[in-house]
Amino acid sequence: MTDDQTRPPGRLLRNLNAKIASLPMILTATVVFLGGTIWTVVYSFTNSKLLPRLKFVGLEQYERLWAAPRWLVSIENLAIYGVLSLVFSLVIGFLLAALLDQKIRFENTFRTIFLYPFALSFIVTGLVWQWLLNPDHGIQSVVRGLGWESFDFDPLYNSKIVIYGILIAALWQGTGLVMCLMLAGLRGIDEDIWKAARVDGIPIWRTYVFIVIPMLRPVLVTTLVIIASSIVKVYDLVVAQTSGGPGIASEVPAKYVYDYMFHAQNLGQGFAASTMMLLSVAIVMVPWAYLEFGRRRRA
Numbered sequence: 001m002t003d004d005q006t007r008p009p010g011r012l013l014r015n016l017n018a019k020i021a022s023l024p025m026i027l028t029a030t031v032v033f034l035g036g037t038i039w040t041v042v043y044s045f046t047n048s049k050l051l052p053r054l055k056f057v058g059l060e061q062y063e064r065l066w067a068a069p070r071w072l073v074s075i076e077n078l079a080i081y082g083v084l085s086l087v088f089s090l091v092i093g094f095l096l097a098a099l100l101d102q103k104i105r106f107e108n109t110f111r112t113i114f115l116y117p118f119a120l121s122f123i124v125t126g127l128v129w130q131w132l133l134n135p136d137h138g139i140q141s142v143v144r145g146l147g148w149e150s151f152d153f154d155p156l157y158n159s160k161i162v163i164y165g166i167l168i169a170a171l172w173q174g175t176g177l178v179m180c181l182m183l184a185g186l187r188g189i190d191e192d193i194w195k196a197a198r199v200d201g202i203p204i205w206r207t208y209v210f211i212v213i214p215m216l217r218p219v220l221v222t223t224l225v226i227i228a229s230s231i232v233k234v235y236d237l238v239v240a241q242t243s244g245g246p247g248i249a250s251e252v253p254a255k256y257v258y259d260y261m262f263h264a265q266n267l268g269q270g271f272a273a274s275t276m277m278l279l280s281v282a283i284v285m286v287p288w289a290y291l292e293f294g295r296r297r298r299a
Contacts, residue, residue, distance in 0.1 A: 041278075098208065
């Protein structure tokens with residue numbers, strides 16, 4: 001047998017079958033996603049209306065965008081919704097996972113109950129919570145029927161707190177997925193670590209904070225990316241619950257883009273708004289890619 005026959009294949013030819021099988025997906029991602037992204041960014045600098053046209057107007061669309069009160073309300077709502085959704089999803093999901101990790105009875109039943117809302121579409125979730133938060137038929141009506149006549153709970157009809165009503169529905173649907181991801185991470189921790197912590201007399205909360213959570217870093221990073229991507233593109237819940245109301249109090253960027261592109265027939269303005277959304281996604285994805293791949297390459 002010659003040296004050429006015994007020499008392992010080069011890096012380019014390694015796992016050749018898998019690389020060939022992935023070519024259609026690579027081409028699709030390159031042509032559709034990358035091409036569509038470039039097309040959107042380019043046309044955001046034009047004055048396209050009903051149909052796209054290459055008549056460049058510089059930063060005019062972006063100046064109009066950041067001068068529009070509706071867009072500013074959208075950004076403010078996204079910031080409030082995003083921060084609270086990120087914090088509460090992680091905290092509630094981790095607490096539920098930690099409780100289920102105690103080998104409680106009927107664990108499978110509880111896990112199914114917590115995860116079930118994630119199987120529903122956002123439209124269904126929005127309509128369910130629109131009814132539950134309706135002051136005439138929902139939670140407020142039920143509580144008042146029990147004797148608490150002064151009880152008020154109508155966030156979807158109050159412009160100052162409407163975004164929190166949308167947040168409630170989002171947490172109800174998405175927390176179960178976070179719980180499952182965290183539970184999978186907890187189940188991957190060696191049992192000897194827990195035994196050693198108990199032998200050393202380390203309190204359970206210190207074990208979680210200083211030992212367990214740092215070991216869950218890959219799971220936490222993945223969960224953060226999933227939550228962040230769902231935050232940026234939130235649309236269905238808002239449309240199903242409030243349609244952006246009262247007034248423009250619950251507007252979000254994704255709805256702004258849709259309305260300008262398909263209702264107002266102002267493609268240039270819609271492209272500018274979607275480009276800003278793309279920039280916000282990049283702000284999330286670039287640090288994640290650096291944490292995941294940059295450190296791994298150095299290691």
